[in-house]
Amino acid sequence: MEHPSGLLWTASVSEHEESAPDFSQRATYSYLIGTMIAVNAIKDIYLLVDGPECVQSKTQFIRGNHDLLSTLTSVSGHHRVAHTALHPSVMSKGREDSLRETLQRIASHPFAEAVLLTSMPMAAVTAVDYERLCKQVSRETSRPVLSVLGRSLTGDWMEGYAEVLFTLARHLDLSQTKSDPSKVAIVGYLFDRNEGDHRGNVREIRRILSRLGLETVSIWLEGQSFKELKRVQEAGVILSFPYGRKAADWIARRTGARLIECEYPFGLLATERFVRQVGRETGREELAEKVIRDELTEVVPPLEFMIPFYFQNRRVIYVGDPVLAVGVAETAHLLGAEVSCVVITNMEKHCGNLAERLPGRPEVVIYPKMKTMLRVLQRRRSEPRLSLLVANSSGVGMLLTPGVGTVELGFPSFHTHWLSEYPFLGFRGFLAFVERLANAMRVAEVDAWARRIWDESLTQGASKAAEDS
Numbered sequence: 001m002e003h004p005s006g007l008l009w010t011a012s013v014s015e016h017e018e019s020a021p022d023f024s025q026r027a028t029y030s031y032l033i034g035t036m037i038a039v040n041a042i043k044d045i046y047l048l049v050d051g052p053e054c055v056q057s058k059t060q061f062i063r064g065n066h067d068l069l070s071t072l073t074s075v076s077g078h079h080r081v082a083h084t085a086l087h088p089s090v091m092s093k094g095r096e097d098s099l100r101e102t103l104q105r106i107a108s109h110p111f112a113e114a115v116l117l118t119s120m121p122m123a124a125v126t127a128v129d130y131e132r133l134c135k136q137v138s139r140e141t142s143r144p145v146l147s148v149l150g151r152s153l154t155g156d157w158m159e160g161y162a163e164v165l166f167t168l169a170r171h172l173d174l175s176q177t178k179s180d181p182s183k184v185a186i187v188g189y190l191f192d193r194n195e196g197d198h199r200g201n202v203r204e205i206r207r208i209l210s211r212l213g214l215e216t217v218s219i220w221l222e223g224q225s226f227k228e229l230k231r232v233q234e235a236g237v238i239l240s241f242p243y244g245r246k247a248a249d250w251i252a253r254r255t256g257a258r259l260i261e262c263e264y265p266f267g268l269l270a271t272e273r274f275v276r277q278v279g280r281e282t283g284r285e286e287l288a289e290k291v292i293r294d295e296l297t298e299v300v301p302p303l304e305f306m307i308p309f310y311f312q313n314r315r316v317i318y319v320g321d322p323v324l325a326v327g328v329a330e331t332a333h334l335l336g337a338e339v340s341c342v343v344i345t346n347m348e349k350h351c352g353n354l355a356e357r358l359p360g361r362p363e364v365v366i367y368p369k370m371k372t373m374l375r376v377l378q379r380r381r382s383e384p385r386l387s388l389l390v391a392n393s394s395g396v397g398m399l400l401t402p403g404v405g406t407v408e409l410g411f412p413s414f415h416t417h418w419l420s421e422y423p424f425l426g427f428r429g430f431l432a433f434v435e436r437l438a439n440a441m442r443v444a445e446v447d448a449w450a451r452r453i454w455d456e457s458l459t460q461g462a463s464k465a466a467e468d469s
Contacts (some may be wrong), residue, residue: 024370027345027394030153030410035118035409036081036158039192040070041221042229043387046106046115047081048151050099050128051120054333055083066393066412066464067193068419082106084384086123095126107141112288113226114143115166119150128321143229144226156347157411158243160320161190165247174309179260181282183430184209185218187251188244190323192411193428194223200423200432205265208275208426211291212284220244237282244324265326268299268430269444295427302431303335310438314387317372317380319343319395320410326358328409331433333359337387339363341380343373345394374398387441403448405440 004319039047040062050054056073059081073079084095107115115137117130128263130147137144150165151159153333165187186205189200202223206216218224218232232238233255240261242249252259260281265274272292279288314337318328322344329339342353342358344366355364365376377398380386389399392410399406408416409424424436439460 001196016025017337022369024372024450027063027343027368027370028347029157030058031150031155031160031163032118032120034155034162035056035070035164036062036160037157037190037192038114038161038221040067040072040193041079041223042226043071043223044111044225045080045116045454046056046109046112046114047116047118048106049081049083049085049118049120050102050123050130051083051087052436053083053120055120056081061412062193065414067195068408068417069194069358073193075222078109079112084123086120088122091122091126093336094249096128096133099128100137103133103137104141107143107145112143112453115145116167117145118148119346121150121153123391124150127178144171155349157317158350160344161192162188162244162246165244166250168220168229169247169254172232174230174251177233178447179255179257180215180234181236181238182213183215183217183235183346184239184278184341185220185232185239185251185257186216186239186241187220187232187248188241189223190411191217191219191223192245193413196421197424199223200418200421201429204423204426204428207277207428208265208271208291211294212279212282214278214282214284220247224442248345249311263322264323264327265425265431266324266429267331268427269330271329271426271430298426299431303434306434306438307336310335310441312465313385314338314441315340315385316388316390317343317377317381317386317399319339319345319377319389319391319398321346322354324353324410329358329360329362333428335434335437338362340383340386341376343376343395345370345392349423387444388437390437392453403444403453405437405442405444407436407440 013377030319035047036059039045063072072081077290077446084099089439103115103117106112119130145159148164202219206223207316215233219233220229232251235257238248238259239258240258242264246294249259252469262277263270279285283341286414316332316337316339318325318339325342325344332339338360339362341363346367348366371421380402381399386404387406388407389395389408390407393408393412393414396406396408396415422432424433
């Protein structure tokens with residue numbers, strides 16, 4: 001079962017379990033949790049889930065575990081995620097009146113600028129016309145009430161997040177402002193929590209684009225209000241990021257803005273490519289090269305000592321989503337290390353040609369079950385020069401090897417939090433990420449050394465005590 005601790009699979013696998021069929025869960029998080037991540041990133045939008053009471057417990061994967069600053073739930077009892085408490089005994093009865101009444105109550109809340117409605121599979125099979133209900137309640141309350149397709153049986157959290165963005169892109173009124181070619185908007189940024197890492201990322205992306213002479217009027221998403229989402233219509237250029245490609249395409253079609261499909265600026269090389277692409281597509285090629293040169297003069301010198309004495313010839317394992325995988329692998333390669341194994345904790349449809357984009361052609365395992373992932377990682381425990389595990393919470397605790405450091409990255413990150421701004425994207429985010437890698441590796445080495453010394457000391461002390469007695 002999923003659990004916010006993220007540490008359910010630390011035990012070793014026995015020979016019997018090795019040969020037994022794997023009936024454990026998949027190493028990912030659900031579509032519904034992805035929709036909640038998106039709701040968490042828009043501070044005044046509410047979500048109603050047509051489903052059982054267990055819906056409420058799923059907010060705990062975000063609130064208080066992954067995101068200490070989440071507002072999905074409140075001690076006041078006015079939570080931003082609600083459910084219909086659907087029970088099998090009432091599934092065959094007409095539920096539209098009660099659904100409409102619940103939607104009306106939520107939409108009438110003074111802090112609810114908009115309401116989303118989605119469903120669990122057990123509710124979706126009853127064929128309620130959610131779209132019609134939402135339109136009806138929207139007319140009655142004069143508040144946007146939007147239906148998000150329920151795809152929990154076929155999608156994971158990445159798809160749930162993207163579907164919320166697509167729903168907003170389809171239904172928002174984007175016809176009131178004339179776009180400006182010097183203004184850009186980013187659609188498809190994963191703002192998975194309100195903490196300092198993502199606040200820092202947003203600031204860093206805006207800083208880089210401003211150096212290119214471009215004003216970033218909107219980032220979908222960045223913790224903004226529902227009304228602020230509409231500023232996307234001011235942009236003459238839409239920068240499409242991987243976590244919301246479909247929404248970016250839809251907005252560009254609706255507003256007439258130019259669409260540029262960008263890679264995630266995670267890692268130094270990816271950030272350089274991002275700046276060059278935006279510069280080339282907006283007629284700022286010379287300025288883009290100057291920006292890169294200026295940034296490299298700040299980023300590269302601090303690495304002079306660290307590369308040969310910290311990273312050279314080391315090996316790294318990555319566990320997480322496919323978007324961050326390339327940045328981790330390229331960063332390791334740039335520093336003189338290599339990623340030897342990549343475990344993707346999302347569905348294969350999100351991966352594309354991922355294996356071809358990873359330097360060094362590491363072993364790639366996609367969407368494994370939990371026990372299979374544990375077996376893969378345990379086989380790597382004795383790998384020569386293995387020094388780092390970069391993983392989301394699904395992988396943390398699975399590689400308990402002395403001297404191997406752990407850096408928690410991506411969704412979910414239950415054990416690492418940032419109260420101050422600490423980006424991992426862009427040029428400054430690259431340096432910050434390298435700092436984390438180096439510090440984690442050194443701490444693990446000191447810990448392993450100290451444990452050996454203490455073990456030897458205790459053993460010698462016990463032997464001496466036995467001799468004296």
